[in-house]
Amino acid sequence: MPDIEYPAVGGGAYEYAPTAGPVAGAAGRLLSYRIAVERDIAGISPAGFAEAVEAVFADPRSWPGTGQWRLRRAGTGERFDFTIYLVTPATRDRLCHSSFDRYTSCRNGDSVVINVARWVHGVPDYGADLVTYRQYVINHETGHRLYHGHELCPGPGRPAPVMQQQTLGLHGCTANAWPIVDGRSYAGRSGQYDDPLPRDP
Template sequence: MARGEGTWRFAAGGGPVAGRSGQLMRYRVAVERGIRNIEPDAFAAEVTRTLSDPRSWTGNGRWRLQRVGSGSPYDFTVYLTTPGTRDALCPGDDGYTSCRNGERVVLNVARWVHGVPRYGAPLDAYRQYLVNHEVGHRLGHGHEKCPGPGRPAPVMQQQTLGLHGCVAYGWPLRAGRLYQGPAGSYDDPIPEGP
């Protein structure tokens, strides 16, 4: 299984606070050394763009999020990791999924680059889902199920493993309100390999 160096290149600088009210959470962004063709600042820009979107966690007044540099106080770090390092940072060793473990939001580079089969939306939409889902865990949200056939999948549904009749949707909010499904998860098999 592909494994990088287990050390990190952090994105430089920070950015403005996203969100008008709510608890402020500061985050850093880092890319594992050994990952080629993805620079920390470019990855951080995509993460920040997603988390600053009004459809993301900052859009309903409960949370404010701010990216900070590596020397600043922070509440969590978004890591882009190789599948092997993902296994060292996350519970379980599937090498396929991403996770949140404590203050670590761990995004698997294999999912970032390739997405997942049968997602039914462009790679950029999958990346938005991936960021919002794992950050959602850091903000205290658990897994959810599809609320009904043909409906958008809640962002806390494990869309990486299957949609279960829902259509892909990468945002926590719809029309400015938190969009949720029933609590729980499916017993989906985890695909082999990255």
């Protein structure tokens, strides 16, 4: 797999995955999404990013596994409900319109925004590999689009809820990428921590 390279500031132009994908999930409301990758990012194509996203949603531990949602990637010219972006840090700030940190990812309206810096580097002291972090960030930000807010760690040593801001800290929980744990929907109390924002080197 080629290395992914990107500037801190991208031009804000995108390439979209052109083909439709299969429906993930057997029951629940159907939402369609499209995949967009900022053109300044090298080493990952829209099709490659779409494949990674689809693999997350196809996992029975992801949101379609709850029975509340079915998710399908829209092709060119098809209607869609939201867009999942992979973008440079500065474009993250433009799309998110919040915190302007160039570090986190976000959801803003119908935009699920993944910061390529987190996609490439993950976060320090996460306690799991980069694949797990990528699964987490897709499920977390998509979870916001599915009307879920932030949640708190339910107790030391327990899995972090997927809607906990694991990018900023685990607060005694262990890293967890999924909204379903041990075959059941898994969540913590509503709320968020006042964690400082890390900075990329």
